Amino acid sequence: MRSPEKETELAQLENMTILPLDVTNAEQIKATVEKAIALTNIDVVLNNAGHGLFGPVEAVNDEQIMRQINTNVLGPLHVIQAFIPYFREKKEGLFINTTSMAGLTGYPLSNIYNSTKWALEGLSECLAIELSIFNIGVKSVSPDATKTSLFSSADVVSHPLYDGVIQKMMSGIQPATAPEEIAEVIYEAATDGKDQLRYPAGGAARQIYARRLEIGPEASRQETTKWFQSLQTF
Structure with missing residues (x-):
């Protein structure tokens, strides 16, 4: 974690080792991975860091875009790169990447965030094929x-032409899934032994993904477009 000195709950658990890791710091990734490998046998690497950016694409700046890319794409990629030689030598291992339903469907006013999650989904699918020759799984x-x-710490970018619809959309997002439910899906992915790539997590996620598969991406896009247009205030 980025600030292990601030952690109080995890530090009380047995058989728990907390190491410093900011996924935007390439040197720290290398050092922490080396230390983790020296400490114990590793079976699963979970990429769980993430950051949100919401607002119209014409209003975001390069600094905000790069923060998204560095945290949501390059961070997991660098962690994976650091662990591949270890798993290859072991002849087994599993990477699990926490993406988002934003990586499986289109959604307005979260363009850059969605783009990074689509990139992580694509990376996961490609690596699942590429690393299979070494008996390394990717999910x-x-x-x-x-x-x-995520939503309270996200960057929300304003623009006078979009502010009304941004407020409507953000106020309509009511996170309903408990973190424990997501953790259960992660545990399932880590232990079920299945050759399965994607695990939608949460009731809404399963419904949205099933709907997209059922009607196809074009029809799904059209449905979301109609909903979004109904929110417009300009």
Whole structure:
């Protein structure tokens, strides 16, 4: 975690080791992975870091875009790169990437966030094929709106032409899924032994993904477009 010195709950658990890891710090990734490998046998690597950015694409700046990319795409990629030689030598291992339903469907006013999650989904699918020759698995867990600090800590970008619809959309997002439910899906992905790539997590996630598969991406896009247009105030 980024600030292990601030953690109080996890530190009380047995058989728990907490190491510093900011996924935007490539040197720290390398050092922490080396230390983790030296401490214990590793079976599963879970990429769970993430950051949110909401607002119209014409209003976001390069700094905000790069913060999204560095945290949501390059961070997991660098962690995976650091662990691949270890898993290859072991001849087994599993990467699990926490993506989002935003990586499986289109959604307005979260363009950059969605783009990073689509990138992580694509990376996961490609790696699942590429690393299979070394008996290394790759899976993705795609939560719906979860009761975490994602929305409260996210960057929300204003624009006078969109502010009304942004407020309507953000106020309509009611995270309903408990983190424990997502953790159960992650545990399932880690232990079920299935050759399965994607695990939608949360009731809404399963419904949205099933609906998209049922009607196809074009019809899904059209449905979301009609909903979004109904919110417009300009």
